[in-house]
Amino acid sequence: MAGIxxxxxxxxxxLPHNVTWADLKNTEEANFPQxxxxxxxxxxxxxxxxxxxxxxxxxAKPCAIALNIQASGPQxxxxxxxxxxxxxxxxxxxxxxxxxxxxxxxxxxxRSIQRWFRQRRNQEKPSTLTRFCESMxxxxxxxxxxxxxxxxxKKAPWLWNTRHCWYNYPYQDFGIMxxxxxxxxxxxxxxxxxxxxxxxxxxxxxxxxxxxxxxAAKMANYAKFQKMCDILFVMFAMVFIxxxxxxxxxxxLNSTLFESWxxxxxxxxxxxxxxxxxxxxxxxxxxxxxxxxIACKAISRGKAGKWNPLHVSKDDRSDIESSSDEEGSExxxxxxxxxxxTTNGTSGTNGYLLTGPCSVxx
Numbered sequence: 001m002a003g004i005x006x007x008x009x010x011x012x013x014x015l016p017h018n019v020t021w022a023d024l025k026n027t028e029e030a031n032f033p034q035x036x037x038x039x040x041x042x043x044x045x046x047x048x049x050x051x052x053x054x055x056x057x058x059x060a061k062p063c064a065i066a067l068n069i070q071a072s073g074p075q076x077x078x079x080x081x082x083x084x085x086x087x088x089x090x091x092x093x094x095x096x097x098x099x100x101x102x103x104x105x106x107x108x109x110x111r112s113i114q115r116w117f118r119q120r121r122n123q124e125k126p127s128t129l130t131r132f133c134e135s136m137x138x139x140x141x142x143x144x145x146x147x148x149x150x151x152x153x154k155k156a157p158w159l160w161n162t163r164h165c166w167y168n169y170p171y172q173d174f175g176i177m178x179x180x181x182x183x184x185x186x187x188x189x190x191x192x193x194x195x196x197x198x199x200x201x202x203x204x205x206x207x208x209x210x211x212x213x214x215x216a217a218k219m220a221n222y223a224k225f226q227k228m229c230d231i232l233f234v235m236f237a238m239v240f241i242x243x244x245x246x247x248x249x250x251x252x253l254n255s256t257l258f259e260s261w262x263x264x265x266x267x268x269x270x271x272x273x274x275x276x277x278x279x280x281x282x283x284x285x286x287x288x289x290x291x292x293x294i295a296c297k298a299i300s301r302g303k304a305g306k307w308n309p310l311h312v313s314k315d316d317r318s319d320i321e322s323s324s325d326e327e328g329s330e331x332x333x334x335x336x337x338x339x340x341x342t343t344n345g346t347s348g349t350n351g352y353l354l355t356g357p358c359s360v361x362x
Contacts, residue, residue: 009035014194016264024195035193052137060133067223071129074122082106083113087120132222139215142208149205180283183276190273202252203277210240237291244284253277 011020024032077083082105086094094102094117099110106113126134191200217232256274264270 013268015269016267018264019195033192033195033197038189038192048141052141055137055140056133060136061129063136064129064132064222067132069129069132069222071127074125074127075119076123077116077119080106080116083116083120087117092117092121128222132219135215135218135222139212139219142211142215146205146208146212149201149208153201153205176283176286180280183279183283187273187276187280190269190276194269194273196273199252199256203248203280206243206248206252207280209243210236213239234295237295240291241288244281245288248284249281253281 009021015021015024024034026032026034083102086098086102091098094113099113102108102113103110187203188200191197191203213232213236217229217236220226220229220232256277260270
């Protein structure tokens with residue numbers, strides 16, 4: 001075990017050639033980042049989680065109710081043991097062949113079965129009240145973290161000259177999103193362990209600057225404050241693109257790639273650290289493309305009437321699937337008609353029935 005730990009903490013991987021772990025030991029005159037400090041992340045994460053629960057229950061929820069945001073969720077699918085078994089054990093998105101089989105088994109038409117699965121999928125998605133509370137928590141958390149970071153950086157003499165980030169110094173006070181969080185965790189860990197906490201602080205603060213605006217736009221959307229939502233989204237897009245496509249590559253990446261090369265030189269963990277930063281920049285480019293795409297679609301839709309930038313892109317977790325046949329009150333599933341005309345093996349046009357609804361025999 002000792003051999004494995006010695007190999008893992010090899011100084012030639014983590015540190016520049018002229019630095020050893022002994023140089024980073026705490027003294028009475030100065031404190032340095034210590035790898036064992038990262039163990040505090042686990043109890044701290046638990047404490048933040050508990051604070052979130054209390055915040056959403058006693059702060060965010062009363063605010064949502066004051067804004068007349070209802071707790072009611074989407075339309076509930078009527079109980080059906082056969083369809084429920086298919087939904088939970090086989091598939092939530094049945095194909096045409098399975099729909100035809102269920103239609104024969106239940107004596108329902110295909111459209112009613114499709115509607116049932118759509119309603120059942122919507123049941124598992126959070127209500128507007130829940131999403132508002134989540135966004136209010138993230139808004140408050142991002143705003144606090146960003147404000148704290150700015151206050152800390154204002155006191156740092158090395159802020160406007162990133163070359164000072166590379167000299168020895170004492171320490172001061174689930175797809176793409178999963179990859180983003182994974183890379184972020186590695187970046188935070190690397191920047192702390194190999195004494196790059198200054199540049200790590202800059203990266204964190206810079207990337208937190210736009211997040212609070214996005215959550216504020218979501219809250220305005222849930223509260224149906226459309227103009228405020230539009231303004232906040234535009235502000236979010238401007239800050240996001242400016243910080244992540246402008247300041248981050250021209251200021252931070254320039255320092256981590258070129259200034260640090262001149263001052264401390266490359267070493268193994270330096271390559272890993274910069275590779276992760278470049279990966280973050282690739283994700284920034286991808287998200288900026290999506291934001292611009294959303295804005296362009298929103299503007300084009302706005303020419304014909306009201307638009308909502310937060311509803312242009314699909315969010316599988318929160319958006320409620322809908323169709324024109326679900327407007328109004330819930331209908332009783334239609335019994336499969338036996339006299340409907342067929343076209344290419346399907347009833348009616350495009351697989352939908354032309355006959356009206358009829359009651360199901362009990």
